[in-house]
Amino acid sequence: ATKMALRAGLRSKRGLTGVAVMRMQSPPVNSLNLELLTDICIALEKLEMDKSCRGLIITSNQPKVFSAGLDILEMYGKSPEHCGEFWKAVQEMWLKFYGSNLVTIAAINGSSPAGGCLMAMTCDYRIMADNPRYSIGLNETQLGIVAPFWFKDTLMNTVGHRTTEMALELGLLYSPAEALKIGMVDQLVPEDQVLTTATEAMTKWLAIPDHARQITKSMIRKPTIDKLMSNREDDVKNFVKFISKDSIQKSLGVYLEMLKKRKA
Numbered sequence: 001a002t003k004m005a006l007r008a009g010l011r012s013k014r015g016l017t018g019v020a021v022m023r024m025q026s027p028p029v030n031s032l033n034l035e036l037l038t039d040i041c042i043a044l045e046k047l048e049m050d051k052s053c054r055g056l057i058i059t060s061n062q063p064k065v066f067s068a069g070l071d072i073l074e075m076y077g078k079s080p081e082h083c084g085e086f087w088k089a090v091q092e093m094w095l096k097f098y099g100s101n102l103v104t105i106a107a108i109n110g111s112s113p114a115g116g117c118l119m120a121m122t123c124d125y126r127i128m129a130d131n132p133r134y135s136i137g138l139n140e141t142q143l144g145i146v147a148p149f150w151f152k153d154t155l156m157n158t159v160g161h162r163t164t165e166m167a168l169e170l171g172l173l174y175s176p177a178e179a180l181k182i183g184m185v186d187q188l189v190p191e192d193q194v195l196t197t198a199t200e201a202m203t204k205w206l207a208i209p210d211h212a213r214q215i216t217k218s219m220i221r222k223p224t225i226d227k228l229m230s231n232r233e234d235d236v237k238n239f240v241k242f243i244s245k246d247s248i249q250k251s252l253g254v255y256l257e258m259l260k261k262r263k264a
């Protein structure tokens with residue numbers, strides 16, 4: 001039986017119609033594996049074609065974690081072919097979210113490192129739980145890997161040039177308060193209010209006529225999207241070449257061990 005990795009449905013509570021809530025539920029930490037990425041893309045594609053849907057809130061059903069980012073097990077000890085397929089799915093998720101016609105809001109109810117942060121940054125607005133135990137950021141360099149140009153572009157478009165230099169080179173993970181300060185997230189609220197606040201924020205975004213908002217969003221994001229679109233195959237090749245290196249595989253292995261030991 002296929003595992004339902006997320007739930008998407010149109011809500012009509014409190015007068016808020018045409019808004020889907022997507023809840024990632026891939027235990028234990030919503031790491032983005034091929035299955036979850038594919039499910040997310042299919043669900044978003046369906047919503048995008050549904051004329052009654054205008055907005056999407058993405059959140060997590062897992063306690064304490066929004067998403068642990070890309071599933072390292074999809075990149076560790078796998079064949080070049082598998083790594084290539086996986087990377088295409090990561091690209092697809094980014095392209096669909098960053099270019100979405102819907103109003104997209106990330107209700108970040110837990111930690112969101114690396115690919116989890118990327119996913120949140122593709123949204124139009126980010127609300128995070130104000131819990132100092134949670135962290136968010138692009139920490140790739142800490143794993144000995146390099147975030148590709150479109151991760152970097154998404155961060156730069158969100159927090160600016162200088163902050164991106166510091167954040168990306170040092171692989172910084174920020175507390176919610178720090179993330180708010182640099183503009184990585186837009187609002188902090190108590191944990192139990194993340195979803196209701198996302199719904200309230202959605203009302204404000206939906207008050208803008210769709211066509212005007214969509215054209216404006218596209219005008220701002222299209223150059224960044226086009227850059228990946230015209231380099232997709234090379235980007236896959238670069239990823240496969242990079243991730244297959246013995247030194248990179250070793251770094252990933254060490255990092256996975258560290259994650260397990262930290263737990264013990």
Ligand SMILES: CC/C=C\C/C=C\CCC/C=C/CC(=O)SCCNC(=O)CCNC(=O)[C@H](O)C(C)(C)COP(=O)(O)OP(=O)(O)OC[C@H]1O[C@@H](n2cnc3c(N)ncnc32)[C@H](O)[C@@H]1OP(=O)(O)O
Pocket residue numbers: 028029031064065067068069070071072073111113114115116139140143145146147148238239242256259260263
């Ligand atoms: C020139 C360059 C050219 C090309 C380069 C191209 C590309 C390279 C770049 C690729 C980009 C990668 C981006 C990524 O997203 S990499 C993933 C980074 N993610 C992390 O660093 C997060 C790691 N996880 C955590 O910090 C914590 O798990 C978290 C804070 C999310 C939750 O903590 P909690 O205490 O609640 O859970 P844990 O006990 O730590 O974890 C539970 C089990 O889950 C496993 N786990 C956690 N994260 C991952 C993951 N991302 N992938 C796979 N597995 C993960 C963890 O090991 C535990 O497993 P078990 O011990 O239970 O077996």
